[in-house]
Amino acid sequence: MTELLHRRIRREIEAKIHAGELVPGSRLPTENELCGQYGVSRATAQRVLNDLAAAGLAVRHRRHGTFVADVTPQINLLAFAAPEAAAKGAPGRHEILSAHTIPSGDAVVPLPDTPADTAVIELVRRKFDVRDRPRSIERHVILFSAAPGVLQENLEHFVSMRYFRARGVPIDSVRVYLDPVCLDETTARLLDSEPGTPALKRRRESRTEDGTVVEIVETIVRPGSAQFFVEVPFSAR
Structure with a gap:
């Protein structure tokens, strides 16, 4: 129920921003106001506002409030690479481009050390931001034997890390790669961009204790669509 x-609250606020009812600079409800309006806990209200800020839709100022942003979203690369961020999901809708079970050798992304005839689930989605602009292309390849029920899930809202945790899939480690790439024609078209444009690709590998890769995204x-940065503590000593 809390989830x-x-x-619901996050989507209602996103919809108002998307529709222009909340213009850049508009003050958003406080945590206490959200608690009173929706009857939720302070933790839930805080999570809603923090999620909006993490998506670049709002700016939070201590003691002053939360306001609709008018800037390109800024994403900390350390958070972008963290499995915890992937487990939460991000605001915006998904468009399912393909979802089926195929041999590993035919998958859009190969699973390391997996025989070509091994069954995998391939899920390709286009992610939109809350203003309904293409945000990213996601290509999931999941070992069928580790998670055979994936295609029965609501794939528009599917978050694989959350699914693995709920189903007891024994993920032991997650490795994340960040690579610069140039868009091919198909990806560029889906992202409303020009072919050959430089872009950032994140590749996430989820492994069990014996080293088996059960998913690549x-x-x-x-x-x-975003500015990426790394911020680390600084000591003058």
């Missing part, structure tokens, strides 16, 4: 309320972010 459904969180999703490649995400290519639309050029210009």
Whole structure:
């Protein structure tokens, strides 16, 4: 119930921003106001506002409030690569481009050390931001024997890390690669970009304790849709 309320509140605010009812600079409800309006806990209200800020839709100022942003989303690469961020999901809708079970050798992304005839689930989605602009292309390849029920899930809202945790799939480690790429014609068309444009690709590998890769996800972010940075503590000593 808490998760459904969180999703509902976040989507209502996103929809108002998308429709122009909340213009850049507009003040968003406080945590206490959200608690009173929706009857949710302070933790849920805080999560909604933090998620909007993480998506680049809002800016939070301590002691002053939360306001609709008018800037290109800024994403900390350390958070972008963290499995915890992947487990939460991100605001915006998905368009399912393909979803089926195929041999590993035919998959859009190969699973390391997996025989070509091994069954895998291939899921390709296009992610949109809350203003309904293409945000990224996601290509999932999941070992069928580890998670045979994936295609019965609601794939528009499917979050693989959350699925693995709920189903007890024994993920032991996650490795993330960040690579610069140039968009091919198909990906460029899906992202409303020009072929050959530089972009950022994140590849995430989820492994069991014996080293078996049960999932690879490649995400290519639309050029210009976000600014990436790394921020680390600094000591003058």
